[in-house]
Amino acid sequence: MTALLAITKVQLRIIRNDPWFLVIMFGMPLVVMPLFGKTMGLSLQASGFADATGAEQVVPGQVVLFGFFVGGSVGFTVFREHGWKTWDRLRASAAPSVALLGGFGLPWVVILLLWQSALFAAGSLVLGLSLNGGSPFALLLMLLGYALCVVSLILLMTATFRTVNQLSAFQNVGAMVFGGLGGALVPLDQLPGWAQTIAPITPAYWAMQGHTDVLLRQGGVVDVLPEFGVLAGVAIVISALAVGRFRVDETKEFFA
């Protein structure tokens, strides 16, 4: 527990000392959102949501899409410890894998939660996004579920990959593929049939379904429990796999 808390705190301190990554990752979706708002509004109206403005798709869509990039940072921070040659010092504390991974993962779950919330708030200001009777607690639950799922998935990939380039490729391509398949780019019913069939294998699908429940179907906490349950359940399973797969003595290659 000591190591977990110490690592969590130092990760947050590092982010505080260099916040520009988060500033950029907050600004970019805000640039993208207005570009597709009108188109997404037409798409949602064609899908049967007559009063939709488009913000109900484009805001959660960009949050889900960019969330993969933001959450991907947890893997980068682990690899960076190898680049900074501090990994052995962490290991010398004899902290177990679960404490090490937890120490790196926990701050990014919190950051991802706050980052998503901030983007939703910004989306309401910029694009007039409204909960339309949906529960803010339900929305918060979905943000938490997605944060847990993304961070645990990236930690599993971190445990699996040997180089930061491999992780980076997965993060970049994964964001587009998972986001696209999951309905983050366009509403799910606009996708080809085969894509709709396999969409549930992606965390983005469950996140977008939950957001749709809240924003377009006036969903409450109970309504999004299935989606949250899937995301949280997958996060637990993947985290367990990550801890089992993680080898603290494996050399990871950061940028040369």
Next chain:
Amino acid sequence: MLRATGLEKSYGDVKALQGADLMVEAGQIVSLLGRNGAGKTTMLSIIAGLLAPDSGSVSIGSTDVLADPAAAAKLLGIAPQDTGIYPILTVRQNLEFFGELAGLGASRRPRAVEVADQLGLGSLLDRKASQLSGGEGRRLHTACALVHRPRLLMLDEPTVGADVATRLQLIEAVRELADDGAAVVYTTHYLPEVEALDADIVVIDEGQVKARGTQEQLIAEHKMRGVRFTIDGTLPAHLRESLGAVEVGDSAYRALGDLDMRSLLGRFGSDAEILRSVEELRPDLETVFLAVTGHRLDSEGSDVVAVSASEASES
């Protein structure tokens, strides 16, 4: 304090350690001497719990490192060979983090200041580590290992790339720690540092401990004498071969072995008239290392075979 016995470790077919032992008492500084690849870092990594040995045992005080690495981690501090600090954090933040990681509570804050002062970083506490000079960074790297007052401190070549001032400060800090009762294991290729630390010595080669003792004991036990001489012209081939002499300058040669001025003259015999000067070489740690391992220990730790090792005895 530290008892590491029968350590064995192989990497594939390469035997990095072959039954190596290391004992260090509280307040004692032991310098681990060996060439690159001799097994020093492997030994330190095993003691620090970073590497599992194939066989052997390690204990710090009454704590079995292999059975209870978490408890052992509280007792030891290690500064690995590569500088490992957070460049984006300040000196203070680095020290406080490693103190907290080692289990220090609120005391990590005054302790960070204390350690920084000890290593000449007191005025740099709020400077980012990325803005430190190489020597300052090296000092911070070492300071992070001793912030929690470890009972066993292991420094793996702490002065590599460091300037003279940094070396002196590190040596002083290590001596103070030992005076306070810490056991210290210190690896280096710089033999003057070993002398400055007044450290006891363990010579490791090919994964085995070849010799151990105080500097005086080892010099007495492994006395390897030699001579440096200059001649007119070129050294005759039969003398070069019989003396194992190596040319080290313009008509200047060195030869190691049971040689002094008198015996050298005897070996030259009728050729003695070509001798211009003879200087007897003093036995020291370099000649000890050469005698024990058959290799010279140069400042980079590289492998220089015995025939050219006579250069080592000049210092």
